[in-house]
Amino acid sequence: MITRINVGPIHPGTHGVLRLLVDVDGDTIKKVEPHIGFLHRGVEKLVENRMYLQNPVYMEKLDYIAPLAFDELYVSAVEAAMGIPVKERAQYIRLIQLELQRIASHLLWLGTLANDVGQLFTIFMWAFSDRDKVLRLLEESAGTRMFYVNQRMGGLIRDQPPDFAEHAAPLLDYLDQRIAQFQEVLEKNPIFTERMKGVGVLNREDAIRFGVTGPTLRGSGVDYDTRSNQPYYVYKKLNFSPQTRGEGDAFARYKVRMLEMKESIKLVRNALKSMPEGDALGMQIRLINPVPKNRVVTVSRETPRGEGMMYMVADPQRPYRLSIRSPSFINLSVLNHIAKGHRFADLFAILASLDPVMADVDR
Amino acid sequence: MKIDRANLASAIEEGMAQGFDYLVKITAVDNIASLQVLYFVRNIAQNKDELLEVDIPYSDAWVPTVTKYYAAADWYEREMAEMFGVDIRGRHVRRLLLEKWDGVEAPLRKSFGWGSPTYKSEE
Numbered sequence: 001m002i003t004r005i006n007v008g009p010i011h012p013g014t015h016g017v018l019r020l021l022v023d024v025d026g027d028t029i030k031k032v033e034p035h036i037g038f039l040h041r042g043v044e045k046l047v048e049n050r051m052y053l054q055n056p057v058y059m060e061k062l063d064y065i066a067p068l069a070f071d072e073l074y075v076s077a078v079e080a081a082m083g084i085p086v087k088e089r090a091q092y093i094r095l096i097q098l099e100l101q102r103i104a105s106h107l108l109w110l111g112t113l114a115n116d117v118g119q120l121f122t123i124f125m126w127a128f129s130d131r132d133k134v135l136r137l138l139e140e141s142a143g144t145r146m147f148y149v150n151q152r153m154g155g156l157i158r159d160q161p162p163d164f165a166e167h168a169a170p171l172l173d174y175l176d177q178r179i180a181q182f183q184e185v186l187e188k189n190p191i192f193t194e195r196m197k198g199v200g201v202l203n204r205e206d207a208i209r210f211g212v213t214g215p216t217l218r219g220s221g222v223d224y225d226t227r228s229n230q231p232y233y234v235y236k237k238l239n240f241s242p243q244t245r246g247e248g249d250a251f252a253r254y255k256v257r258m259l260e261m262k263e264s265i266k267l268v269r270n271a272l273k274s275m276p277e278g279d280a281l282g283m284q285i286r287l288i289n290p291v292p293k294n295r296v297v298t299v300s301r302e303t304p305r306g307e308g309m310m311y312m313v314a315d316p317q318r319p320y321r322l323s324i325r326s327p328s329f330i331n332l333s334v335l336n337h338i339a340k341g342h343r344f345a346d347l348f349a350i351l352a353s354l355d356p357v358m359a360d361v362d363r
Numbered sequence: 364m365k366i367d368r369a370n371l372a373s374a375i376e377e378g379m380a381q382g383f384d385y386l387v388k389i390t391a392v393d394n395i396a397s398l399q400v401l402y403f404v405r406n407i408a409q410n411k412d413e414l415l416e417v418d419i420p421y422s423d424a425w426v427p428t429v430t431k432y433y434a435a436a437d438w439y440e441r442e443m444a445e446m447f448g449v450d451i452r453g454r455h456v457r458r459l460l461l462e463k464w465d466g467v468e469a470p471l472r473k474s475f476g477w478g479s480p481t482y483k484s485e486e
Contacts, residue, residue, distance in 0.1 A: 206434075298414070323392075337434075
């Protein structure tokens with residue numbers, strides 16, 4: 001007999017305002033129907049009424065776990081429409097900030113994932129305190145802890161402080177040790193591995209067919225990362241290599257994110273070593289007609305949740321149309337496919353392994 | 364690449380044969396005179412992206428579904444149907460996705476709402 005269970009929209013396991021209608025037969029999931037839109041603000045419509053420089057604040061609230069990623073993506077789209085290059089030093093600083101943001105975002109995900117699979121609060125507290133250390137470092141660089149709005153066309157609103165590298169080095173060493181410690185605690189715990197391995201399997205063909213992105217795509221063995229496939233800034237120069245796993249289950253997606261954090265640490269170290277001297281400041285604010293003429297641009301960036309893309313039809317004064325490809329949106333759409341046939345309790349492990357942010361799904 | 368609505372299915376089939384098996388996004392632009400539906404497709408193996416543009420008139424705003432080729436199209440089509448009032452023909456699931464404003468004018472069209480700039484500056 002099929003029973004329909006309602007989960008959410010306010011539920012600790014759904015990581016935001018997500019409502020799931022789950023059809024179960026006994027304890028086995030037959031169908032999951034995500035109902036989204038509870039956090040729909042109409043961002044794509046809002047930006048059409050505002051000038052270019054009024055929009056980054058909205059972009060940062062798209063993904064409130066990694067605000068900088070979408071801020072930078074939007075500013076890059078405007079830069080592409082304006083046809084201006086980014087200063088070399090600013091490229092390094094942006095890369096450092098984006099990678100620190102990725103670590104902070106993955107740490108928050110790790111804490112909530114561990115909570116969802118029964119590792120109550122120990123990992124959560126550790127991960128949150130470590131995330132706070134990363135945010136403090138970001139604060140030194142960008143000026144604020146959470147919502148930065150520090151990108152300007154062609155650069156940033158301010159340079160990094162001169163002693164930033166000295167402060168960053170010990171934290172990076174600490175994070176290196178700490179990630180190993182997280183892995184030790186989680187992967188040697190049979191409860192964690194049994195709840196993650198072989199759960200929510202998404203094979204390579206289906207990952208492509210469903211259009212998933214980011215760690216979800218790479219966890220299914222598809223070697224596609226915007227940082228290496230559509231290289232931007234200095235990722236190529238700093239020997240970035242994408243992290244993939246072939247199993248396609250929740251554990252593979254966990255592994256990819258853990259490896260990505262290590263890769264981010266490597267990238268920040270390399271960037272701090274090879275960062276050139278010079279000017280990193282962006283151009284002065286120009287409110288009237290910053291874009292010389294109508295342009296259509298498409299810009300992609302690897303956000304912590306996957307490939308974010310902006311397609312912008314740019315008017316001289318404001319975006320005529322801004323279409324946002326949200327990675328959480330498409331990753332969440334695969335939930336029904338991978339949760340079918342599993343136990344009801346696995347639904348939360350599977351959902352957490354997809355790492356959706358509802359503000360980003362609903363826009 | 365600009366294509367006709369009538370040729371959309373065959374163009375996508377041809378693309379699939381060439382390895383464009385990953386759908387990045389389906390979206391639309393309201394150009395006042397008409398609507399433009401955009402299909403961003405990707406060939407992951409060869410790292411190539413392609414954009415298919417389909418112009419459709421306001422009075423007859425529909426496109427055929429591409430869910431047969433891309434499972435990813437499901438949510439994108441539902442979102443576009445709701446936000447731009449584009450009817451998607453040949454679909455099984457027709458439930459709207461975000462606000463479920465059935466019968467209300469499509470919110471991302473330029474004619475919707477207050478103060479929405481309905482001009483597009485001349486080049």
